[in-house]
Amino acid sequence: MGRQILINDLDKEGINTLAGYKAHGGYSSLEKALKMKPEEIVEEVKKSGIRGRGGAGFPMGMKWSFIAKPPEVPRYLVCNADESEPGTFKDRFLMEKKPHILIEGMIVASFALGANTSYIYIRGEMMYVYHILEKAIQEAYDAGFLGKNILGSGYDLDLYVHCGGGAYICGEETGLIESLEGKRGNPRIKPPFPAVVGLYGCPTVVNNVETLANVPWIVNNSGDEYAKIGIGKSTGTKLISASGHINKPGVYEIEMGIPVEEFIFSDKYCGGILNGKKLKAVVAGGSSVPILPAELILKTAKGEPRLMSYESLSDGGFQTGTMLGSGGFIVMDEDTSIVKNLWNFTRFYHHESCGQCSPCREGTGWMEKILHRFIEGHAQKKDIDLLWDIQGKIEGKTICPLGEAAAWPVAAAIRHFRPEFEEYVRKGRNMIDVKHYYRVNKLVGVTD
Amino acid sequence: MTKILFWHLEIYTFVANTQKKFVASKQIKFSDEALALAHKIMKRYPEGKQKSAILPILHIAQTEFDGWLSVPVMDYVAMLLKIQPIEVYEVASFYSMFNLKPVGKCVIEVCRTGPCWLMGAEDMVKFIEKKLGIKEGQTTPDGMFTLKTVECLASCGTAPMMQVGETYHENLTFEKCDNILDEYQKKGEQISHWRKERIKNHSDIHQ
Numbered sequence A: 001m002g003r004q005i006l007i008n009d010l011d012k013e014g015i016n017t018l019a020g021y022k023a024h025g026g027y028s029s030l031e032k033a034l035k036m037k038p039e040e041i042v043e044e045v046k047k048s049g050i051r052g053r054g055g056a057g058f059p060m061g062m063k064w065s066f067i068a069k070p071p072e073v074p075r076y077l078v079c080n081a082d083e084s085e086p087g088t089f090k091d092r093f094l095m096e097k098k099p100h101i102l103i104e105g106m107i108v109a110s111f112a113l114g115a116n117t118s119y120i121y122i123r124g125e126m127m128y129v130y131h132i133l134e135k136a137i138q139e140a141y142d143a144g145f146l147g148k149n150i151l152g153s154g155y156d157l158d159l160y161v162h163c164g165g166g167a168y169i170c171g172e173e174t175g176l177i178e179s180l181e182g183k184r185g186n187p188r189i190k191p192p193f194p195a196v197v198g199l200y201g202c203p204t205v206v207n208n209v210e211t212l213a214n215v216p217w218i219v220n221n222s223g224d225e226y227a228k229i230g231i232g233k234s235t236g237t238k239l240i241s242a243s244g245h246i247n248k249p250g251v252y253e254i255e256m257g258i259p260v261e262e263f264i265f266s267d268k269y270c271g272g273i274l275n276g277k278k279l280k281a282v283v284a285g286g287s288s289v290p291i292l293p294a295e296l297i298l299k300t301a302k303g304e305p306r307l308m309s310y311e312s313l314s315d316g317g318f319q320t321g322t323m324l325g326s327g328g329f330i331v332m333d334e335d336t337s338i339v340k341n342l343w344n345f346t347r348f349y350h351h352e353s354c355g356q357c358s359p360c361r362e363g364t365g366w367m368e369k370i371l372h373r374f375i376e377g378h379a380q381k382k383d384i385d386l387l388w389d390i391q392g393k394i395e396g397k398t399i400c401p402l403g404e405a406a407a408w409p410v411a412a413a414i415r416h417f418r419p420e421f422e423e424y425v426r427k428g429r430n431m432i433d434v435k436h437y438y439r440v441n442k443l444v445g446v447t448d
Numbered sequence B: 001m002t003k004i005l006f007w008h009l010e011i012y013t014f015v016a017n018t019q020k021k022f023v024a025s026k027q028i029k030f031s032d033e034a035l036a037l038a039h040k041i042m043k044r045y046p047e048g049k050q051k052s053a054i055l056p057i058l059h060i061a062q063t064e065f066d067g068w069l070s071v072p073v074m075d076y077v078a079m080l081l082k083i084q085p086i087e088v089y090e091v092a093s094f095y096s097m098f099n100l101k102p103v104g105k106c107v108i109e110v111c112r113t114g115p116c117w118l119m120g121a122e123d124m125v126k127f128i129e130k131k132l133g134i135k136e137g138q139t140t141p142d143g144m145f146t147l148k149t150v151e152c153l154a155s156c157g158t159a160p161m162m163q164v165g166e167t168y169h170e171n172l173t174f175e176k177c178d179n180i181l182d183e184y185q186k187k188g189e190q191i192s193h194w195r196k197e198r199i200k201n202h203s204d205i206h207q
Helices: A018-023 A028-035 A038-048 A060-065 A090-097 A099-113 A124-142 A173-180 A209-213 A215-221 A223-228 A260-265 A294-298 A338-352 A358-376 A381-394 A402-430 A437-443 B002-025 B032-042 B050-064 B071-081 B085-094 B114-118 B121-132 B174-187 B196-200
Strands: A076-081 A117-122 A158-163 A204-208 A237-244 A250-255 A279-283 A291-293 A328-333 B106-111 B145-150 B162-164 B167-169
Touching: A018 A099, A018 A124, A028 A099, A028 A215, A038 A060, A038 A099, A038 A215, A038 A223, A060 A099, A060 A204, A076 A099, A076 A173, A076 A209, A090 A099, A090 A124, A090 A209, A090 A237, A090 A250, A099 A117, A099 A124, A099 A158, A099 A204, A099 A209, A099 A215, A117 A124, A117 A173, A124 A158, A124 B050, A158 B050, A173 A204, A204 A209, A209 A215, A215 A223, A237 B114, A260 A279, A260 A294, A279 A294, A279 A402, A291 A294, A291 A402, A328 B114, A338 A358, A338 A402, A338 B114, A358 A381, A358 A402, A381 A402, B032 B050, B032 B196, B050 B071, B050 B085, B050 B196, B071 B085, B106 B121, B114 B121, B121 B145, B121 B174, B145 B174, B162 B174, B167 B174
Parallel strands: A076 A117, A076 A204, A117 A158, A237 A328, B106 B145
Antiparallel strands: A237 A250, A279 A291, A279 A328, B106 B162, B162 B167
């Protein structure tokens, strides 16, 4: 336990430059990969059992093997760096500190898929990372890792960065493709899947930054070795972005399968709750996944300790479980108002809904309004049921998963924290919003 | 009914006049460096798909024309990309980073979502509002600052945070925020997401 393969060498000098990265073993997988057959690389990735790190957790090898190969039609690889899930900041961290690991992963992946042009779609807000990547790509071109006839293998690849304009919906793969084509980021109806009809109507694979960054290690050490890391079907390591009321927020690379309790309370990771408060709830995989109260996040309904893995976190379904999602681990202490936090999340989804499907466009707006009624103190008891009703009418009725992402947090909050909603109804305007006094202290720079 | 109609007409003429004034006061044309950069970026996409370059080019346009996109500017971008103006309008109005109204020289974007909210983003917004004497979405009378609240900027571990141009100001405290704003006030220059010097010197952007 505790192996790291992505960010284990961040303390090395110059790891963000090509020279430094290469000095510490970077770009070694490229030489190896270019001597292999593309199908062999896909096979290795399949064996590794790595699952998409962007949130859905779809096996990467499967996604790669689905790509259509009609003759004379270009194929594309697009890296999804449109990281905008609240609570997730691992990709920004990785691209900023170690841009070449992504570029290396993309070259190998493009070779395996037979793509001669690849794009990194980065969200526009991270403009400074855009320029870090531009610089890194220029270095890779100069070193002969990109461009024509890479390392004498006869394989050509052009890699470009593309910046977005600020839209959460472009993190959805078909929304991202639309946006890359220069349109509004409205997700497409599937099927056809991007692997058949994607960017410019050509077969396209869209992978998350972290997923692609794992490729060099898999090629270097074989898929079987990778499958030995982690637990069960959750192979490998995962970057977890820890935030909220904890002592040590930040990005941690964990080996899948460490207990959640260890992750929250051990000094190696989050270091416990801020100011010695009690844990109230955790959103374990970015704002879209169901929130869990302390007792259910530490232990499953069966009483087993909950582990940081795809399976263990979703143990118990949505009744008593959640999802690993994109690894945005948001911790809330005992003073946090779940209702107000939910209103905040719902406002986010209302703001980010692309407006294509009525259930999502209207539903997110109504949920926001009703939740606002709660915090303003004029909600009625029936509003809780109304909220439950609306979320049920969004889930599964939209083109893309943003509908679900908006509905799940609402459902989970009502499921696990209904008494708190009732308290808001009962007390009305007299509901005291527990001011996070230490929070204010932190803002003025006083530590207590 | 007629009243409403006249009201609309009034707004329409007002907007049209402002635009006319804008076009008259400034010739809508990219600087040579920006034009070279735009053409460089357009070449990254396959033949006939140069529309793909719309988002980067709108960012550049925003830097070139005082941090916001007026209709004439969008028309110019459409001309550049050889597409219909409406295709630019629909894109520019969809993405939250594009300002369709004039903004201050320095747009302060404070993250208000989830983790930042847990760590006091609301108080931070109130603090900035009080300091600048404006409400969220407004611009200071001297045209220096515009205050915007935005959704998650992927800086949750270093909350609360705000973005000015491309710079992330993280782990904010009231004092830190105060100093940062004072510094921007002192410099008094136009700051956009795509920094001006990056347009002037774009040799690190490969073709």
